[in-house]
Amino acid sequence: MLRLCKKLLPTSVTLVSLAAPISAMAEETVAKPAYGLPDTAYVATCALFVMLMMLPGLALFYGGMSRSKNVLSILTQVFAGACLVIFLWTAVGYTLTFTEGPFQSVIGGLDKIFLRGVTPDNNVGVLPEYLYYLFMALFAAITPPIIVGAFAERMRFPAVLVFLGVWFLIDYVPMAHMAWGGGWVAAWGAQDFAGGNVVHMNAGVAALVASIMIGKRRGLGTVVMAPHDMTMTYTGGCMLFVGWLAFCGGCDYAVSGHAIELVINTMLGGVGGALGWMIMEWMHRGRPSTFGIVSGAIAGLVGITPACGFVSPAGSIAVGILTSAACIWAVDNLKNIFGYDDAFDVFGIHGIGAMAGGLLTTVFAAPFLGGAGYSEGRDMLSQMGVQVFIMGFSILVSVVATFIAMKAAAMTGGVRVSEEVEESGLDLTCHGETAYRLSTMTGDEESVYH
Numbered sequence: 001m002l003r004l005c006k007k008l009l010p011t012s013v014t015l016v017s018l019a020a021p022i023s024a025m026a027e028e029t030v031a032k033p034a035y036g037l038p039d040t041a042y043v044a045t046c047a048l049f050v051m052l053m054m055l056p057g058l059a060l061f062y063g064g065m066s067r068s069k070n071v072l073s074i075l076t077q078v079f080a081g082a083c084l085v086i087f088l089w090t091a092v093g094y095t096l097t098f099t100e101g102p103f104q105s106v107i108g109g110l111d112k113i114f115l116r117g118v119t120p121d122n123n124v125g126v127l128p129e130y131l132y133y134l135f136m137a138l139f140a141a142i143t144p145p146i147i148v149g150a151f152a153e154r155m156r157f158p159a160v161l162v163f164l165g166v167w168f169l170i171d172y173v174p175m176a177h178m179a180w181g182g183g184w185v186a187a188w189g190a191q192d193f194a195g196g197n198v199v200h201m202n203a204g205v206a207a208l209v210a211s212i213m214i215g216k217r218r219g220l221g222t223v224v225m226a227p228h229d230m231t232m233t234y235t236g237g238c239m240l241f242v243g244w245l246a247f248c249g250g251c252d253y254a255v256s257g258h259a260i261e262l263v264i265n266t267m268l269g270g271v272g273g274a275l276g277w278m279i280m281e282w283m284h285r286g287r288p289s290t291f292g293i294v295s296g297a298i299a300g301l302v303g304i305t306p307a308c309g310f311v312s313p314a315g316s317i318a319v320g321i322l323t324s325a326a327c328i329w330a331v332d333n334l335k336n337i338f339g340y341d342d343a344f345d346v347f348g349i350h351g352i353g354a355m356a357g358g359l360l361t362t363v364f365a366a367p368f369l370g371g372a373g374y375s376e377g378r379d380m381l382s383q384m385g386v387q388v389f390i391m392g393f394s395i396l397v398s399v400v401a402t403f404i405a406m407k408a409a410a411m412t413g414g415v416r417v418s419e420e421v422e423e424s425g426l427d428l429t430c431h432g433e434t435a436y437r438l439s440t441m442t443g444d445e446e447s448v449y450h
Contacts, residue, residue: 036126039254043127046250047135053243054082054142060236061298062149065344068228069425070153071435077157081145081164088168089140090115094133097177105184108177125253135250140176143199144168149344150207151214155409156417157430163409167206171401175202175394189375190390191361191383193262194248196306196354197394204351205398206405207342213406214415216341218422225343230290237294241270244301248308258309265308265316266301272320273300273327280328292328299327299349303357310361312370319360326356355391362387 059078063071085093091114101109112118115133122129144164155163175198178185190197217225227233249263277296278288303323304316311319330348335341342348362384365371374383409415416422421429428434 035123035128036254039126040128040131042255042259043135043250043253044131046246047131047138049243049246050135050138050142050250053240053247054138054145055079057236057239057243058142058145060232061240062152062233062236062344064229064232064234064236065149065227066152067225067425068436069427069434071228071232071427072431072433073157073426074148074152076431077148077160078145080157080161081148082141084161084165085141085144085168086137088165089137090133093140093168093173094136096173097136097181100182104182106178107174107183108181127253132253136176139195139199139247140168140172143172143203146200146203146346146350147206147210150211150342150346152343153426154217154416154422155214156412156414157426158412159409159415162412163210163405163415166408167401167405170404171202171206171398172198175397185390185393188386188390189378189383190386191310191365191374192306192358192390193309194251194305196302196358196361197391199354200302200305200350201354201358201391201394202398204347204349204354205395206402207346208340208351209399209402210406211342211347212340213403217343218419220341227291234290234294237298241297241301244270244305248305251309261313262308264313265311266304268313268316269304269308269320269323270297270301272317273297273303273324274320276300276321276324277328280325295331295345295349296324296328299324299353302327302350302353303360306354306357307361307364310365310372312364315364315369315371319357319364322360323353323356327353358387358391359384 055078059075062078063074066074092110094115095110095112096108099109099111101107118129118133120128120130124132144167147164147167148160151160174183175185177183179190179192179198180186192198219225245263245266248266249259252259252262274293274297277299278293281292282288300320300323303319304311307316307319327349330352331345334348334352335345362374362380363369365373365383366380367373374380378386406415417426417430
C-alpha cells in the first residue's frame with residue numbers, strides 16, 4: 001500500500017497543479033462578470049413585463065373596443081405590427097438608433113446591421129448588449145401598434161403593415177436616435193425620462209393625422225359602435241398598467257432606490273388618472289364607468305411617462321389627475337369640434353396626454369413642489385421653453401412622417417377597405433375567421449354573416 005501511494009503521489013501532485021490554474025480561471029470568470037448581475041436580472045424582468053404589456057395587453061385593450069365583427073382584425077394588426085417592428089429593429093433600427101454615423105445629429109450608422117458584431121460579451125453600461133437591444137426593441141415594438149386604434153375597423157391589412165413599417169423607419173428611429181442615441185435633441189436637456197415624446201406624442205399625433213387621412217367609419221353617428229367586450233378591454237388595460245411599471249422602472253437600467261421610485265411614481269400617476277377620470281365622469285354623467293376608470297389610468301400613465309424621474313410621489317398623483325382631465329376633455333369635446341374619427345381615442349389619450357404630461361413635468365419638477373429641479377442655470381420658465389420647443393419639433397416630424405407613410409400605404413392598392421368589406425366586418429373578409437360563434441352575436445351582426 002505504501003509503495004502504491006508513493007507511485008501515485010507524483011500523479012496526484014500533477015493533477016492538482018493542473019487543476020489549480022483551471023480553478024483560478026473559473027473563479028476569476030465567476031467573480032468578475034462583464035456586467036452587473038442584479039441589474040441584468042432586474043432589467044430582464046422589466047423587459048418581459050413590457051412584452052406582456054404589448055402582447056397581449058395592448059391587443060386586448062383595443063380588441064375589446066371594436067365591434068365583434070372586427071375584433072380579430074385588431075388583434076392581428078397589433079400582433080403582426082409588433083412582429084414587423086421587431087424585425088425592422090433587428091435589421092436596421094437598433095444600429096441606426098445607437099451607433100455613430102456620418103449624420104450623427106439626426107441618425108446613426110449601420111455598423112450593427114442585423115446585430116453584426118454584437119456578442120454575449122458586449123456591454124452597454126452594466127448590462128449585456130443583447131439585453132439592452134431587447135429592452136429597447138420592446139419600446140420600439142409597442143409604439144407603432146398604438147396608432148392602430150385610430151384607423152381601426154376600416155384599413156386594409158397590407159396597408160396597415162406598410163404604414164407601420166414606413167412610419168417606424170422614418171419617424172420612430174430618427175426620433176429615438178435624436179433623443180437617446182446621441183442626436184441633437186439630447187443636448188437640449190428636455191425633461192422626458194421614459195419616452196413621452198418618442199413614444200406617446202409621436203404615436204398620438206400620427207393617430208390624428210392617419211384618422212383624418214383615411215376618413216370616418218361608415219355609419220358613424222347613426223350605427224352603434226360601442227365596445228363589444230369591456231371585459232377584454234379591462235383585462236388589456238390592467239396588463240398595460242402592470243407593464244407600464246416595468247416600462248418606466250426599467251429606464252434606470254439598474255436596480256436601485258431610484259428605480260423603485262420610478263415604479264412608484266408610475267403607479268401613482270396611473271392611480272391619479274383613474275381616480276381623476278372617475279370623479280369627473282361621475283360629476284358630469286351621473287355615474288362612473290369601467291371604461292372611464294381604465295381609460296383614466298392609461299391617461300395618467302401616459303402623463304407620468306416623461307415625468308416619473310423628475311417629480312415626487314405627490315407630484316405624480318397630481319400629474320395623473322391633471323393629465324386625465326385634459327384627456328377626458330379631448331375625448332368628449334375635441335373630436336366633436338374638429339369632426340375627425342379617431343376610433344379608439346389614441347390622440348385624445350396618447351397625444352393630448354403626452355402634451356399635458358410634458359408640460360406638467362416641468363411644473364412639478366420644481367424643488368418647492370418636491371421635484372428634482374432643472375439643469376444647471378435653468379429655472380421653470382427656461383425649462384418650459386425647452387419642453388415646448390422639443391414637443392413642437394416632435395409634433396412636426398410626426399405629422400410629416402405620417403403623411404408620407406399613409407401615401408406609401410396607399411400604393412398597396414388603396415388604404416381603405418371597400419364599403420362591402422367594412423359593412424360585413426374585417427375579420428371574415430380580410431382574415432377568413434370569426435372571433436365568436438354566430439349564436440353569440442347580436443341580430444344585426446349575425447345577419448351580416450348570412
